Each structure stands twice: as structure tokens, then as C-alpha cells.
Amino acid sequence: MEKAVFIALDYDREEDAQNLLMKLGSADKTYLKIGMELFYHSGSHFVKQLVEQGYHIFLDLKLHDIPNTVYRAAKQLAQLGVFCITIHALGGSEMIMAAKKGLVAGTPKGMKPPKLLAVTELTSISDAILRNEQNCSLSMTKQVVSLAQTAKKAGADGVICSPLEVTSLQKIIGTDFLYVTPGIRLANNQNGDQKRVATPKQAKDYGASAIVVGRPITTATDPASVYQIIKKEFN
Template identity: 45%
Template sequence: MENVKSRIILALDFPAEDEMNRCLSALQGELEYVKVGMELFYAAGPSIVYALKERGLKVFVDLKVHDIPNTARGAMNSLARLGADMVNVHVAGGRAMMEAAREGLEAGAPAGSTRPLLIGVTMLTSTSRQTMNEQLLIPGQVEEVVVGYAQLAKEAGMDGVVASPLEVPLVKQAAGTAFQTVTPGIRPSGSARGDQTRVTTPEEAFRLGSDYIVVGRAVTAAEEPRAAWQAMLTALQNSTTEQGTPTGGKR
């Protein structure tokens, strides 16, 4: 079976490094890819990326940059020099900003290394149609906006987008199977939705074509994180045995 672990990104959404370390100790030997979001990055600083890389982990630095092109370029240059494997910006920042972000990554990547994957955030998985229409003042269906953002991201030279698993088939149809999809809003069977509105199980996300899934509280907030993680892997194993290898684009 394909190494599905390499496609599961664990969200390290902790307020301090010591809490992160306790979780990583509980999951020793299980993880390949982790996500550092705003909470941990702002608490621990850029050195947290070095610390995770020293553990042999791949790191998605999830700061959702949304600023003027020159600032986005500088931010991405800095993240590339940190050794991040994946970074993201908001597609809503526009094509010029996304192009500048890509330029920053290419300039900041150490000589001889591949620049980080650059992923565009489409619509947050906590955003409903009502919120999008009435508060963000964006008309239409969420799926229509996500697909439009994905097409714009591809035109700007991005590697893929962050979207709900429910939108992955439409994104792949519009932007091609090689265009990467990173999907939060993942809840193993029996988990609470929390503040997410567009969610699926890990098995369904992979069946829909997600290249990477992001899993957080269902594992990190569990009484026994290792048991929760292994239960998720078992469900995926059973699903792929029944359905075949998880789908997805080129990685």
C-alpha cells in the first residue's frame, strides 16, 4: 500500500513548545509531516521550524500570508531560508501577490534545494455560504468561488490550493490532477466538528482526491493521541483494502 502517512499532516496547534513536545513524544515514530500554524509560530518563533526539521519531519508553515506583493515576497523568502517544505498565502491577495510570493520562495531556497510547495488558501473550511455572501460580500456558491480561486492560483504559478475535501473533485477538474490539494476540515468518524462547517472523514477525503489531509484536534486533543492516530490509520487501511489505493494528484 502507498505510504499514506506521508500524506497526513498533523496540525501542531499548541500555545507553547513544551506542549508540542509532549504530543510529539506520544507519537514518536508515527509522523512524517506536521503543520506549524500561527499560534505555535508566534509563540515559539521561527526556530520551531529548525527544531522540527532536526526531528526528521517535513514542515508545512501555515501562516496564510495576505499582504502587498513586496511584503509577501519578503515573507516567503524568509520561510524558504528556514527550510519549510510547504507554505501558503491567501488567493484573495491577488495574482500579483501570489507571483511575488513564488519569486520570494525561489530566491530564498538554498542553492541546490527545491523551493517549498506554495499553496493558495481558497475559502476557510469554517466559512459557510451565508458567511461568504452576507459578511464577506462574495456572491454565489462556495464551490464556485473555490474553483475560481484555484484557477487564478494556477495561473499565478502556485503549486496547489487549500480547500475542503468536498471541493477537491471540482478543483482537479478545473486545474488538473497534478495541481495539489491540501485539505483541512478532516474529522475521523465520531469526532466533533468544532468550528468547521465543510468536513469529511480521512477516508472520504482521499477518495475525493485529496493529495494531503490536515488532521489536528481529533488526534492532538485526544486523551491518548497515539491510539487516536493509529485508529485513524487502521480505518484508512481498511478503506483502501476495500476501495483501492487512495487517489490524488502528482506529489
């Protein structure tokens, strides 16, 4: 996997996403993340359309349900030809294995199954929330490592985690695993609702496999220029 920079299309209308795409470069060199907001509005037809145009799609729906339901959902999503999908590691090993089987079963012949990425702790979760609301006695790093170990043993291809945790994860889990990190901001950006953030260069130094960037690109006056700056800094 190349050092991809996924642009988070956090829009509630397909038209807004299309307006941004018109300002960016060629489809085959552009990586996009589609989350629940846009997917629930525009559906799978929009995702399939983007795949057919050559975009690399990270479909971030964070599946989390009983194993049989997740298997059937993953089987459907695999037919879209997306690059990767997400599930919650907190769903447990049986659910993760079911998702992996669903992706393999649903992938059309001649194509590679989407990568399965497990969400550890969301970057909006602070140590205080982990301790006081999730009632977890582990530190954030130990909790993320534990969830990542479960995900890898269950067949996931990588995890979604904060860039701040990548170094610790690589030491314990290894470098033969994908570490995809949201919470990326340029030095002059505000953090917004993200608690655990890093710059593209810091994410690179920590060892991130790929990064996800939303508002620093989507709200920029010249999003194409900012996208190139971030890609250059990360690579």
C-alpha cells in the first residue's frame, strides 16, 4: 500500500462532494474517504460511480453488529470494488472474522477483496472519557494495543488509530499491518473535535501507513494545493 492521503468527504450532499472533486487532480491519483453522512444520503450507487471513475475509496461505515449481520453487510460492500472498509474492533474477534469472510465471499472474480481496517478508539475519545465513561482501567495506549492485537489475530489487515499510537503498535504488533490515522492537521490548523492529532510529517515519522484529512482540505480556498502540500509532507 502506498503512502496514501485519503480526503474525508464529510458532506451531506453529493453535489458538494462533486464540486470538491472538480477542483482536485486525476481520479487515479486521488484517495477518498466516504463516511456515514454521505453514504446515507447518496448510497452505494455514488460509491460505485466513483470507483468506476478510478478513485480509490475508503468506505468508513464502522460496522458493528452481531457476526452474521456483519458478514452479510461486508459481503454486499465487497461488491462495490472499494479499497478498504472499517469495522469496530470493540465488536470482538468473532465479528471481525465474520467481516473478513464476508469481504472474501462478496468480492467479484478477478478482483482483490477490500482491506479490512478495525477502528480501535476514536480520536475524539480522551483518556478521561476512556476511564470515566467506558470504565476502562487501561491507559489509552494499552487499550489501543489490546484492540489491535485482537483485530490482527482475527484477520483484519490493519487498524484505524491515532498517529500518536502507531510507534507503540508497530513495536508490539509489527510492521506487517496497516496503521491508518485520522486526526491529521497542518501546523496552522485548529484541532476541531479531534483530541489526539498530528501533522502529516509527524504521522510519517511515527510510521503511519496512510492518513485521513478532512477539513484542512475540504474547507480550503484552494483544496488541490493543500492536498498536494499534505501529500508532499507525508511522503
